[in-house]
Amino acid sequence: MSVMSDLIERGAVPEGYKVEVFDGRVIMTPQSPEQDWTVSDVKDAVKAAGIARERVFGDVLITFPGENDAAPDLTIIGFDAERRKNSYSCVDVLAVVEVPSEPEDEKDYVRNVRKYGRFGIDVYMIADPFKQAVTLMSEPHAAGYGRVLEIPYGEPVSFTLATGERVKVDTSTFPVRDAQEG
Template sequence: MRRATEMTAVDDRRVHEAFENLVVPEGFKAELIRGEIVMMAGPDKVHNRIVQFVQDQIPSDRWERLQTQDVAFPHEESEPQPDLVVMKAGADDSPGRLVPAPAVTMLVEVVSKTSVHRDYVEKRSIYAAGGVPVYLIIDPFEAKCLVLTEPTGTGLSADYQNSRTRKFGDRVQLPIVGVDLDTSRFGTLPPLTPAP
């Protein structure tokens, strides 16, 4: 009988193999989050416009800005696909679909109906554990931005030590990236109603 750690390693390889070979239907996207393959519908126009407004304000001469790029996290069974990946120009010139987390300066997620828990909880700890210096959560349902900095810890207990919330219309300072983000053009969506 195989030991539990050997079985876990085999299971992890199987999940990665299944994820690598997954055929995602048009209009959907898939992510690997803590060993679970998560598939969701593609984003709406409000979401995509917000991502574009953010990307347009980050200077391309200093920063590489990649939309929906898979990121690899060491010591994590996760390959999330953030809405926007920001890294210093030249930080990762390797081929392939995965950007290594240590090359990343900022990750941006725009909350959707199905991603609330993942963006605020699961990805927050994954990104902190990976040492991503800045995590920006943009929530069109609440019309607010949450800027998280100073990652600390490992695994499920990892988190950011510093958080600042700003409402849409306010300028949002993005540390390290050196941008005062104009949020006045961010669209909103009707507030989400809690499940009964």
């Protein structure tokens, strides 16, 4: 059992906090209102695309064999994903959305890019309230992603899942944050 799984099983994660393990350290971060609102807007877009709520969730443990597990801000899984207690395997993940909690967040922009790409997660979207832009990545490979688009807030963002389902996200309602607040 991983440290993350143990914390979740014991109910040791305080409400409103996100817990992740990186390089052997447990990191607890409170979620900002901007993170919550952005994730909510993306969930609405996913729901509008006809994707069942059972395939979409936030802050749920995703296991990565031989690596630190993660609890992305938003995860979309495949039709046949197999639940393992309170987690899913990364092989079942079709897309991940992260909202950085601080400007130029290394976890989201470097470590997660490498990990999600290496494990073949088809779509990785970073909705950054500090940059006021979405970074949309696809074509995963061993070192990250082959295709990276940066789209300013206010423009629509679209992506197609491996299942053929197409999601269109209106970013005009995404909240912004001053980098000095990070």
